[in-house]
Amino acid sequence: MSSVRLRLDGSPVELEAASSTSLLRALRDAGHTKAQGACEQGECGSCLVRIDGVVQNSCLVPATICEDANVETVASLLNQDLADAFARHGAVQCGFCTPGFVVAAEAALASAESLTYDTVRERLAGNICRCTGYHGIIEAVLEVSQRRREANQ
């Protein structure tokens, strides 16, 4: 086991990890539960976090390479407009996938491209939701995209 120091949502944290321990597991073992795990093989996106600006499945990233990294979860990436849109559009049922979807959605919204129904689907295709059938999530992201564009004009 070795000790890994990184910044999690702006605060310094120290994690214990073996060489085989994923960032997801090291975070959760230390009681940081904002990222969830549902497959532990990079298929479901429920563990998505941003590591030094890059969105990654934290179940596939060894914790030991995250020394000094800046790790961001839903706690620092969620904006209120997206939270409101998720709630109003029925984007959440059991909610287990939601923090991962928030990370994927904020990344899509932050990108330069202008989002359409099809591109949102494509950008969210790495996340699995078993409850909602996705339409509420897609609509929420599209609405926020539209409003942020208008606000920036």
Next chain:
Amino acid sequence: MTTHSPSSTRFGTVIRPDVPPKIAGEFEYSNDVRIPGMLFGATKRSPHAHARLVAIDTSKALAMSGVHRVFTHEDVPEGRLLGHITHDQPVFVLDVARHEGEPVAFVVADSQERAWQALEAIDVSWQPLEPVTTIEDALTKDPIHPQGTLIRELLIERGDDAVGEVVVTGTWETGRQDQLFLAPESAVAYPSADGGVTLILATQDLHTDQQQLCAVLNLPPEKVHLINSGIGGAFGGREDITLQAHLAIAALALGKPVKTTYRRSESFLAHPKRHPAFMRYRLGAKSDGTFVSLEVSIDLDGGPYASTSGPVLGSACYFSAGPYRIPRVRVHGRAVRTNNPVSGAMRGFGAVQACFGIESTIDLLASKLGIDPVEIRRRNVLVEGDPFPTSGQRFEDQTDLRELIDRCMALELPSSPATLDLDLPGGTGRTLMGSAVSRGEGFALGVKNHLYGEGVPETSWAKLTREGNTIIVESSASECGQGIQGVLDRIVRTEFPECEVRFAVPSTWMQYSGSSSASRQSWMSGSAVLGAAQKLKSQTSSGDEPESAEFEYRAPATYRGDPTNGTGDIHVSYMFVAHRARVEVDTELGLIRVAAISTAQDVGRVINATEIRGQILGGIAQGVGFAINEHLDTPSGLAANNSLTDYLVPTAADMPLVVIDVLEQPDPRNPLGIKGVGEPSAVSSTAAIANAIRQATGKPITRVPVRPSDIALAN
């Protein structure tokens, strides 16, 4: 995109109380629970589908640092069995493992990692036995379980000897679908001061779990308590005991909190799945398309333990004739033990398989007679006063099924030009000749009961306490994500518009509200909360003192079918839905894309429009998965694709365009006119897609999920 047109509601659309914390990542699921000083468990499982247990050597595991104890069948007195209807499942393999993944030992260590490592150090000697993996083998070979091969057999017979001038026959088969709730099984158990045990877990039915644990632990209910944590989806997959008994036994023996969380690969093996069904249909009609007779046989692969196979078979048989007027009906159903994974409850509960059977057979008849498939259904649907085709129960105060069909067909199926690779059959990265894409449309009508039925007594309890301007709701109904707390919240707020509403954490310290299954909680617990609210309102307020009112709602009675012919008043009431699907198929490669679905569903009364739409869309997503992808393949009884890499569920890119219309025909049998909305969307979406694929390809399409070979290689 979707449209939604609830006609009217006095409840308005509001945001559920659990949703904001879920979005912020602050909602506590059972795998987030931590108790100081807790230990971690891991489950040693049978690698064989069928094998005699020769010996277990735990010495190497126990010698590892950080390992506290290994539990096996020796820690459970003989004869104490699990099962919420039939007690037939050992806590740990006793003498014979009957399916892959059956628990044989539970090791407890200082960390989850250590516990997993210790699994490798437990040596189990097995003598492999020939697995029984087909219905045919199960019925001809020696039983694999001391309670015999047949879990249930049901015969339903109604009407005269007429057959009809035109007869079609079909043989239909369905796959083994996993609920795939996103949060794998996880729970913590801790010993309590009175010698009992408490579990923080994620279950659909607190009190049924409690009953089973009491039987296994030989403790009275007042010493075994369960608290529901946040539940990350369920869909029927959290109705049975998986880790609960292991954790309770370990916590009691070690005097410490013990937690375990399953990995996805073992979650697939641990909870019961949707029953594979093998169905033979023979439908007779007059030449004008009027149905005359139906003969059905349904065999369900139950796996080795009963779970809910009995009622699932009941549901499959009673809905095997759909919602149609058929004067002569004969149904023979069997639920059979095999060495495949255990089958049990999943959204739609037998009605999904039966719907694929009857709706496919009706399309064969329509094709043979040259009648439009929607029109032939319209002519034959039940109308007020008809006997239900299987049970004979009178069809009254139910949905106007012709209106339901017409409302579904009035929706324009959206079309989208394929602008993305995603929108081609097979999706990104598949080769495709545009010229080989063939389109087709299909229609299906779905029916299922809400509430348990078949004579199972059914109640739900609720208590409301008013403290100043706050109402605290106590209900042990499980919030799995489906939105029951949102529904109860709405009902209480409507009675007390000036009050804030809060929910006590559901636990077994509360009285029984029953399972969050069978699309029953809005009706049952909604009625219980309404009763408590009205009682509280009628009490004269004494001022500052908190005031409470309790209410137990009792559902209208149902009955077991007549033992000779299966008929009777089996169900309280029904839910109805129509689906129309458009598919695009690459006929050379056998790849399918579900492009669009329109659906009309009778929801009784809209309490929360957003959540109803969510149930409809979510059920369609699972129906799409079941139609073209989702099957846990088990050659020789061993799972071949128990991971999310190999078991494919629809993503946002796979989800079709959907248009929705809802009918509101209130059910007069409950005070709010509520109908269940959870299951119907999953009942007939699969059948509509299969009918569309058949129409697009001209291939027989006799099984779901449809595989590429069923199209590209079929005659």
